[in-house]
Amino acid sequence: MRYSALLAPTLKEVPKEAEVISHQLLLRAGYMRKVAAGIYSYMPLGVRVIERVKTIIREEMTRSGAQEVFLPAVQPAELWKESERWGYYGPELLRVKDRKGGDFCIGPTHEEVMTALVRDDIKSYRQLPLNLFQIQTKFRDEVRPRAGLLRGREFIMKDGYSFDIDEEAAKRTYQVMYDAYVRIFDRCGLSYRPVEADTGNIGGNMSHEFQVLADSGEDSIVSCASCNYTANVEKAELQQADDSAFVVPSGSYDKRHTPAVRTVEEVARFLGLPTSNIIKTILYLADEQPVAVLMRGDLEVNEVKVKAALKATTLLLANEATVLEITGAPVGFAGPIGLGCRLLADPSVRTVVSGAVGANEPDHHFVGVSIPRDLPELTYTDLRLAGAGDACGRCGGTFAFFKGIEVGQVFYLGTKYSAKMKAQVLNDKGEENPMVMGCYGIGVTRTMAAAIEQNHDKDGIVWPMALAPYQVIIAPLQLHEPAVVEEAERIYRELTAAGVDVIIDDRDLRPGVKLKDADLIGIPLRITIGARSLAEGKVEFKLRRLPEATLIPSADIIAETIKAIAAERGAAAE
RNA sequence: CGGGGUGUAGCGCAGCCUGGUAGCGCGACGGUUUUGGGAACCGUAAGUCGCAGGUUCGAAUCCUGUCACCCCGACCA
The missing domain is CATH 3.40.50.800 (Anticodon-binding domain)
Incomplete structure (x- = not known):
């Protein structure tokens, strides 16, 4: 290539819209230009890098037995209604109408189309396993796109889907894909970690994210130095303290006037207690139903764990009006005692002696509370957000903390889509069963940006x-x-x-x-x-x-x- | 969706408070000199001041509305 003919206008100055380094450099070095928020045009240099990533992905996917297909970007609503995601995907799904008024969406992911493709042509276990992938432009109407390619609305993704006869075969495929991902990111020259990840609404318990280590990453990862257990903090299992010898104190609690004292810090200061003696009560709406989560004041709630514990589809922090309605008091005075909604407690609150909680009454708290004494019926679930220094749930070792950029995820789906969409095959006994699926994504454009986050200096x-x-x-x-x-x-x-x-x-x-x-x-x-x-x-x-x-x-x-x-x-x- | 901020030439910005013919640097184009870390000089082109209303003799500037974009938060298969 002759540089004189190349469209790669470089900029001396940093475009003001760009905050993170990959975004700045992609613009400055003439790899891309912005068209709208989270939507970019790629120029020749950008295209070449994208093609490098795609080529590596293609080679490794193909080597692993996957075949490439190409599905439509525009998808009919009816497929999404079959999977029931037309209803609950929300505004992130960009919906459009065609000239006849028919409903379509711009695909944010392709489980529906792929499952539909396969169910129509695959009828027998003899045709399995099948592992298909494509490299496609996706559109997700993110509430707030940011950081250039790290969180765009339109982006290029490799998405693959596997179909197996049973769970055992599907789990083997999962491992094959995991190994392929390791080779792909190794070949890309990235420093990354596969981490155990939450499975969200999909269920099951098998998913790994491939996280490129970078301080600018949005994801938090903990990794145990002793046993190598590495997980997204959303998922990370924590070791619970052995409190079997704990003796529940006697006595009872008192009400205190705590005017305008709302936050954990304020309550702790006002009462002269450490924050670990405060028990915070955080109200959520889980699938529209109010739920209160109890957590020790010095620890953080992991909403993903809350969601999983409730098997809820949606979980929203309750707003002020809802808090007032549930507790009869403004935000800051919620407490578990006498609260008329479902309670979820983290084990950390069990051993608090003489704790302080909201009294569900404006400007009042209870002090001297012991949860097991005052709420003996309560059961405990791990709801805590892991952090640096916490004890590993697998071996008790110590967690180190990293920030990461999720560039890929492998997911064991089971029969979630195949059951709903009737993607069934006959087994060797002539019985009809839903195929067992997995899905596997790689953010191609995000990988390009992540590589820059990890590989740059002051000159570019x-x-x-x-x-x-x-x-x-x-x-x-x-x-x-x-x-x-x-x-x-x-x-x-x-x-x-x-x-x-x-x-x-x-x-x-x-x-x-x-x-x-x-x-x-x-x-x-x-x-x-x-x-x-x-x-x-x-x-x-x-x-x-x-x-x-x-x-x-x-x-x-x-x-x-x-x-x-x-x-x-x-x-x-x- | 809540909070904060910004829209003036391709990029970075000034001008706005105190209304009076739209400016600077970089970049682009032509020329001369220059040639190992973003050259110097001379010249040229390029802007419906985000958009729409309003106030005014007169609006980039004041008022109202609206749109877009950025950051923080919430949210995120």
Whole structure:
């Protein structure tokens, strides 16, 4: 490629709309432009990176026995009504009408279409297993798109779906996909962790997210140093303290006047207690029904665990009006004693002696409360959000804490969709059974952004070799020196002939501009040809990720470059 | 959806308070000189000041409404 012909306008200044580094650099380096909130046009460099990611995915999916298909972006409502998601998916599903008034949506995911495809053509267990994937543009009308490609509304995703005869076979497929994902993200040169993940509304208990480690990530991960258990905090199992020897205190509680004292911190300060003696009562609406969650004041509620414990489809924090209605008091004075709704308690509140809780009365709290004494019927469920330093639920070791960007997820679905949509096959006994499914997603554009979050410096992007739009950039510094141009063109020709992806900066610009642009767009290898060193028969060879360049004889440059490309690929695979 | 903020040339911004012919830097285009880390000089083009109403002799500026975008929160298969 000749840089002079490339559409890759670079910007010196950071567009003000961009906050996170990948977003800034993708715009500055001319990889993409914004069209609307969370919607982008990809320019040639961006397309090349996307194609790199897609190619790696295709190769590994195919190697794992999956076949590529291509499903429609626009999908009829009737399929979504069959799965019942037309009703509960909510405003994130972009709904449109065709000219006849028929309801359609822009696909945010493709379980429905894929299941429909398979059920019509697959009738016998002899046709299974089947594992299909596609790479598609998805649209999810996010409430608040942000951070460029990390949370866009329109994005490119690889989504795969597997169909097996029974649970055992489906779980084997799940493992095959898990292994494929490991190879895919290894090949992309990313530093990531597979983490155990919550299964949301889908049920079952098997899902892993592939999280690229980055401080800008939205997800929180805990990992046990001792047993290697790694999980999204939403899911993370915590070890509960052994409180079997705990003796429930005698006595009773008192009411206190606590004017305008609402938050845990305020209550603790007002009563002169540590926050661990406050028992907070947090009100939710779970599938429209009020529920109160009891948690020790110094700990955080994990809403995903609450949702799972209730088997609820929706869980919303109750608003002020609802709190007033349920407790008879404004926010800040809710308590479990005398509260007329379902209670869920975290085990941490069991051993609080002389706790403080809201009195369900404006400006009053109860003090001296013991939950097991005053609410003996209560049962306890782990509802707590894990954090750094907590004890691992598997082995009791200590959790370390990371932020991550979820670039992929593998999911054991079971028969959720196949049962509802009647995707059934006959088994070897002639019985009809729903196929057992799994689904497997990779955010292609998000992977591109995550790679930048993890690989950049003050000058720009530092692509891993496997994702770089070009492997090598040749920068002849003085275009008015025929020897420089000639040598650059020779190297360009020979590398291209050797199958290397190379771009030559043939623009008649000052050296500084060329070097700055090469750094900004992040090409991993740079061959700089300057009149001075060329006079000694040498050219400069530099790895983008290392600060120092080396001068090597021009005659050796082709071999050296090819060697370095292989070495860089190897470095990523470690 | 709640809170905060921003819309003026491709990008970054000033002008607005105190109404009076729309400016600066970068970028683009032409020219001369320059050529190893975003050059210098000369010249040129480019903006219905987000949009719609209103006030006024006159609105980028004041008022009302509206739309878009960004950040925090809530939400997120």
